[in-house]
Amino acid sequence: MQRFAKALALATVALPTVTQAQVPDTILYGVAYYDEYTPVDRVDEDARMMKAAGISVVRIAESTWGTLEPQPGVFNFSHVDRMLAAMHKQGIKVIVGTPTYAIPTWLARQHPNVLVVRPDGVRAQYGTRQNMDITDPDYRAAAERVIVALVDHVKDHPAVIGYQLDNETKPYDTSGPAVQAAFVQSLRAKWPSLDALNKAWGLNYWSNRINRWDDFPSTNGSINASMSNAFAAYQRSLVTDFLAWQAKLVRAHARPGQFMTQNFDLGWRDGSYGIQPEVDHWKAARSLDIAGIDIYHPTQDKLTGAEIAFGGDEARSIRNGQNYLVLETEAQGFPQWTPYPGQLRLQAFSHLASGAQMVEYWHWATTANAVETYWRGLLSQDYKPNAEYAAAKVIGAEIARLGPKLAGMTKRNQVAVYVSNAAQTAFNSFKPTGIEYNQVMRPFYDALYRMNVEADIVSPDSTRKLDDYKLIVVPALYAASDAEIARLNDYAKRGGHLLYTFKSGFTDENTKVRYASQPGAIAEAAGVTYQEFTIPEGVTLAGNPFGVSDADNSPRWWMEMLKPTTAEVVARYRHPSWPAAAAMTRNHWGKGEVSYVGFMPSDALAEKIVAAEVTRAGVVPSVAGVRFPLIVRGGTLKNGHTVRYVLNYSAVPQHMAAPAAGTELLQGRKVKRGGPIELAAWDVAIIEEDGRSD
Incomplete structure (x- = not known):
């Protein structure tokens, strides 16, 4: 003790x-x-x-x-x-x-007790690093x-x-008896009663109900995602x-x-x-x-x-x-x-x-x-x-x-990608076809990157104001409280643009599926509901609305059969069994918009979807018309000047027109507005533009 x-x-x-x-x-x-x-x-x-x-x-x-x-x-x-x-x-x-x-x-x-006890109940052996209980x-x-x-x-x-x-x-997966006991103590401080915890976690299932704190089981054998994710x-x-x-x-x-x-x-x-x-x-x-x-x-x-x-x-x-x-x-x-x-x-x-x-x-x-x-x-x-x-x-x-x-460059990005550890662990508890949260998030981030739209990464624990951004991309927000979702929806109502993906809003903060039509607390703002979902087989988007190749025009991993309430349909599925089901919708919500993608797109399709949202939100890329493998990133230097890093991620030479007059810092040469910036294979240029950016 x-x-x-x-x-x-x-x-x-x-x-x-x-x-x-x-x-x-x-x-x-x-x-x-x-x-x-x-x-x-x-x-x-x-x-x-x-x-x-x-x-x-x-x-x-x-x-x-x-x-x-x-x-x-x-x-x-x-x-x-x-x-x-x-x-x-x-x-x-x-x-x-x-x-x-x-x-x-x-x-x-x-002190062999310093070696971590992991979920299998076995104490770690000495040899590798990070084998201790912190x-x-x-x-x-x-x-x-x-x-x-x-x-x-x-x-x-x-x-x-x-x-x-x-x-x-x-x-390091620490989950031995002392950690389990400390976890239970943290729950006793958080929850007003065991009845409230049992209800929130759905512990009546399979007789998992806990009637005395002394009966609280180890989380290591849990089949309940609410318990497992709370422990995570x-x-x-x-x-x-x-x-x-x-x-x-x-x-x-x-x-x-x-x-x-x-x-x-x-x-x-x-x-x-x-x-x-x-x-x-x-x-x-x-x-x-x-x-x-x-x-x-x-x-x-x-x-x-x-x-x-x-x-x-x-x-x-x-x-x-x-x-x-x-x-x-x-x-x-x-x-x-x-x-x-x-x-x-x-x-x-x-x-x-x-x-x-x-x-x-x-x-x-x-x-x-x-x-x-x-x-x-x-x-x-x-x-x-x-x-x-x-x-x-x-x-x-x-x-x-x-x-x-x-040194000291600052950025004022117009786009944020919203991530959540709670959503990540919850999503990964029920991974469709073996994919995990980051595999959903990254294609949407990468789409922004490839079109030279810089983004911040924000989370429920960020203190940044959502209103600082014109567009917020929210991948797979599988677990979130009503208050967290309301914060995002209210951002759109005030004039922001939200892009939610499939499996968002599905469970509350306790990884308990909401007693509501899906996507739960998102449904009204998104103007859409659904009851059915499946793993796509032989499904495409009707009419190829984003103009991608036939191979890229197919949902992968997951699809929800969306039914618009107030939203307009951006894309529908093409499949004989679901001819009326919407795949993507867009809804006016207050002064802003909420788009909902009910499936996992291919990388190429994700780029097209994100590009459309970027345009609708009025987001301006770093340099218009320039995209991967030519990457342009930058910010504001301490002297108030704009700086642009021009990066050639390819084995062949690339060039672009300078968006403003300035100095190429690596070579120390002047650059005229519209003048050529030439890069060899795997090369870089750094342009300090003339005049203050403010």
């Missing part, structure tokens, strides 16, 4: 007050560095090579707890001291990571000891500018509390002005793909001074820039438009990610185009053993200059020259 009480107390740390931390007012270019991993003593040589490549920052220490504290309470900071001395000598700044995501062997031996009191005590010792040791070193809290933090939300809150606890601890010991960040990672699908289901980034970022992100993506012929753009847009949005740090991205990466000539440079400036204040590779040089042997850094295992190092020297010189001007 004492262990449970301690765990509960640790899980409810109040958010600390954010200090006036300072991130350098320039663009940082960096690498993660591990003197602990190098095969020979070469820290000074590495620092010299970094300086020659324009590297201005390194991240250290986040992965090496077992080296920093070889035995409990016995510290060895020799590697840290060597790295700090070598980097400072070369004028390179340092971000120190708290080393808490990979526990030392002695901790697992002395709520365990013994883990927290050991983590606090090493954090305090490390921060106290490095805080006064002039090279240290900030701290990364933990690393890609998640709950609780697990996400553990991450928020854990990072707030670390931030408060580090701030109490850090030097004033040093910043706190965290390298959030994204939902993975062959790279950094969508929103992270295990962490509420919007809530977790509140304890930070600046958000950080890890962005990994395919390269070679699969390099589109969409993953870079989405990850950057999310990272910028989780702190309401604040610029962010890319704390990890690949240089060489997996064997299939070895970049073509020009791609490393294109990728670096693509990050800046989304608002990054730093681009940092994982990592400097490739490890010689263990599971990441083939996840290559900037250098390979020989530590010799290579093609990527040569490219980095060019990038580093350009960033050093232009960084002070490009």
Whole structure:
């Protein structure tokens, strides 16, 4: 019981007050560095090579707890001291990571209870990283000891500018008895009675009703999505509390002005793909001074820039438009990610185009053993200059020259994509044909990206005003309260444009299907109802209303047979059994419009649908008539001038007419309005336009 009480107390740390931390007012270019991993003593040589490549920052220490504290309470900071001395000598700044995501062997031996118990009931074995229970009191005590010792040791070193809290933090499926007990305590504080909870969660089904709190079962065996998704939300809150606890601890010991960040990672699908289901980034970022992100993506012929753009847009949005740090991205990466000539440079400036204040590779040089042997850094295992190092020297010189001007770019986007962790976990509880939430969301985001319409990523936890946007795209809002949906519908009533997709409004915030015609609380604003849905087989859109190829004119994964009440029909299904069913509708709602797509379109069809909504909402693309593979992104510089990053995501030269007179910053040449901007394969141009954008 004492262990449970301690765990509960640790899980409810109040958010600390954010200090006036300072991130350098320039663009940082960096690498993660591990003197602990190098095969020979070469820290000074590495620092010299970094300086020659324009590297201005390194991240250290986040992965090496077992080296920093070889035995409990016995510290060895020799590697840290060597790295700090070598980097400072070369004028390179340092971000120190708290080393808490990979526990030392002695901790697992002395306190085996720190190893996480996952839903299968089996305690994790030692070996891999992130195998611990982040709520365990013994883990927290050991983590606090090493954090305090490390921060106290490095805080006064002039090279240290900030701290990364933990690393890609998640709950790691923690669901053992102590966590289950703490979850029940959180429910007792939230729900007025068990009767109310039983009704909201529909627990009479299969005799799941809970009549005493002491009878509350483990969620691990649940067949009830209401219970499972409530527990998933609780697990996400553990991450928020854990990072707030670390931030408060580090701030109490850090030097004033040093910043706190965290390298959030994204939902993975062959790279950094969508929103992270295990962490509420919007809530977790509140304890930070600046958000950080890890962005990994395919390269070679699969390099589109969409993953870079989405990850950057999310990272910028989780702190309401604040610029962010890319704390990890690949240089060489997996064997299939070895970049073509020009791609490393294109990728670096693509990050800046989304608002990054730093681009940092994982990592400097490739490890010689263990599971990441083939996840290559900037250098390979020989530590010799290579093609990527040569490219980095060019990038580093350009960033050093232009960084002070490009830093602090702001954006005022006209479109938002509305995402929700609650909707994500609920949707993924009942995935049609195996697809998951991010696979629905990303094609709609990608459609905007490919037509050069920049977007923010907003969530129920965002504090941004919805009225800031002309168009809000809402993919698969499967679980949401009446109040949340009313907020969106009221935005449209005031003059905004909403685009809902299928499966939106289906359940309430407790993942309970509404006792109403679908799409539930959306039905009136959308002017449409439906009762039937199916998996499409042999279905197309009648008359090909969006002018796509025959192959692209077919719904996939899911379709709802829509019946308009007040809405106009934009598209109907073509199928002998459902000739009258609408596929997409549009409804006037107050001063605005609500469109509803009752099926999952192909990527090409999604582009056409989104393009039509963009036009109706009066949204202006970055540059009219320009689309992928020529991507144009930008914002407003500190001097008030508009800046445009022109990015060629193709292996063939591209060109466009300059929308305004200005200066191409990389080459330092003047550009006339309407004059040509020529780009080679995988090339980039940066145009600072003349005159203030305001």
